[in-house]
Amino acid sequence: MAREVTHEDRGPAILDESDMGDDDLIYVCQCGLSDSKPLCDGSHNATADEADGVVYKYENDDADGERREIDEIAYEGE
Ligand code: FES
DSSP: OEEEOOOOOOSOOOOOGGGOOTTSOOOBOOSSOOTTTTBOOSGGGGGTTOOTTOEEEEGGGOTTSOEEEESSOOOTTO
């Protein structure tokens, strides 16, 4: 399982204690689908049934968007 996600930010996000959850931890999105990047918002639940070895694209990089299989991740300039 993998997914193609378009990122437009060009710099880092600064996190502080206000980003901590009730358990004093900061959950950083690694699935690429969060609407609250860089923080996890639970959107990763949409990836739970992704199959190993398949690459996906979610419409508008939205966990609620249509999910389709793609041949491979497209790299800019290729
Ligand atoms: S890891 Fe991406 S929303 Fe949770």
